[in-house]
Amino acid sequence: MARLPENHPLRFALNNEVHARPPEPLSAPAKISCIALITGWPYRDEDRAVVAELTARYGATPPGPGVKHYSVDLGDFHLVWERHTEFTRYTFIVKGDAEHPLSPPALAAAPADWVDALPGDLILAANAALVDELPCNGDYAEIAARFFGGHALVGSSVTGGAGLALTDFRIHADGFSSFLIQNKSMPPWHAGRIVQRILEIETYRVMSLLALPVANALGPKITQAEKELAEITGVMTRSQAVDEPALLERLTRLEAQIEQGYTESQFRFGAASAYYALVHRRIGELREERIKGMQTFQEFIERRLAPAMSTCAAAERRQQALSDRVERASQLLATRVNLTLERQNQTLLDSMNKRAELQVRLQRTVEGLSVAAITYYIVGIIGYLAKGAEAANHAINASLITGLSVPIVAAFAGFGLWRLQREFSRQNEKKGEERP
Numbered sequence: 001m002a003r004l005p006e007n008h009p010l011r012f013a014l015n016n017e018v019h020a021r022p023p024e025p026l027s028a029p030a031k032i033s034c035i036a037l038i039t040g041w042p043y044r045d046e047d048r049a050v051v052a053e054l055t056a057r058y059g060a061t062p063p064g065p066g067v068k069h070y071s072v073d074l075g076d077f078h079l080v081w082e083r084h085t086e087f088t089r090y091t092f093i094v095k096g097d098a099e100h101p102l103s104p105p106a107l108a109a110a111p112a113d114w115v116d117a118l119p120g121d122l123i124l125a126a127n128a129a130l131v132d133e134l135p136c137n138g139d140y141a142e143i144a145a146r147f148f149g150g151h152a153l154v155g156s157s158v159t160g161g162a163g164l165a166l167t168d169f170r171i172h173a174d175g176f177s178s179f180l181i182q183n184k185s186m187p188p189w190h191a192g193r194i195v196q197r198i199l200e201i202e203t204y205r206v207m208s209l210l211a212l213p214v215a216n217a218l219g220p221k222i223t224q225a226e227k228e229l230a231e232i233t234g235v236m237t238r239s240q241a242v243d244e245p246a247l248l249e250r251l252t253r254l255e256a257q258i259e260q261g262y263t264e265s266q267f268r269f270g271a272a273s274a275y276y277a278l279v280h281r282r283i284g285e286l287r288e289e290r291i292k293g294m295q296t297f298q299e300f301i302e303r304r305l306a307p308a309m310s311t312c313a314a315a316e317r318r319q320q321a322l323s324d325r326v327e328r329a330s331q332l333l334a335t336r337v338n339l340t341l342e343r344q345n346q347t348l349l350d351s352m353n354k355r356a357e358l359q360v361r362l363q364r365t366v367e368g369l370s371v372a373a374i375t376y377y378i379v380g381i382i383g384y385l386a387k388g389a390e391a392a393n394h395a396i397n398a399s400l401i402t403g404l405s406v407p408i409v410a411a412f413a414g415f416g417l418w419r420l421q422r423e424f425s426r427q428n429e430k431k432g433e434e435r436p
Helices: 011-017 046-058 110-116 139-148 187-210 211-236 241-286 295-394 396-434
Strands: 028-039 067-072 078-083 087-095 121-130 156-159 161-167 177-183
Touching: 028 211, 046 078, 046 110, 067 156, 087 187, 121 187, 139 177, 161 187, 161 211, 177 187, 177 211, 211 241, 211 295, 241 295, 295 396
Parallel strands: 121 177
Antiparallel strands: 028 087, 028 121, 067 078, 078 087, 156 161, 161 177
């Protein structure tokens, strides 16, 4: 058989991703406790360390480095450890009791000091019971009174009638929410998958709601920013050029504030959307059928969770729309400032042109005076020479010689200045061509 080519570094990791977090096979009666703690990003190893410490107590193999899902039977209870992006979830499974399906919880089998030392902030605590037959002879009113504090039940027949799930989606006095699941004809792996899906619905439901306080806190800030933008744009319509730099500074500061809020909330809103989608997917996998007189999981979630997610989505849209409006206003004001600067530059250039023209005129005047001065001094020298010659020879007329020299000297002086100016111009043009 031919040898396979070299493996891609991620081949096995990507293949195993579809097998991540498999369900545990469950047979009724069974009790399950699930707790989730916010552990934050980036990943830290405190949760892995406490799991390793627990396995050391029971002589079991600890989770290896890089593992995000770990399942181990510790004798007194079965532990499932799962690390997610924002939270870590611990699931405890013990044999159930038909008479007392939800108490004591499965978590009671774990060492109390170890549970107290778990790192992170508790975001979810849920107890679930898997039973063959519903207690109280299946009387939903009695079940609600005995196990759910008399609250209205939410539930449905699941997976094509092979099971039934009940809850009230409330946190009870013991700090846990409760789920009662009847296994009518599900094999262990199927029953484990249904219990896992129900606990995931509760986990992702709570995690998605973390965005609601963020949206509520953003509401007043967005409203204030909208008023500020309206005020700035109103001033822009009647502002003068001297007011534009101050307005542009206000807009820039407002845009920075909006961008800061958007950056701080973007991850939370994105995570909420992802969690909300997971809730819907998990509910769909239950394949619910209605129990008469009772809300299904789908109906309850849509009625309670959907408005909260709509609030978050609306806050995100308002934030994005406000950012776009501020950006457009900034561009408009920047354009006005640029036009003002261009007009000022044009005025400055016109002034410089006028000054240049005056300088040229002054230069020409100075050049004329220079020719006259040069002519005056040279003619004066010629006059002195002519007078000396006249004293030596009376036939020479010094005045005539001096007068005749005036136009000749003036012509040579003017020609000399013209040649000098032309040479300067030629050198300046050559320097300009040599510049890169």
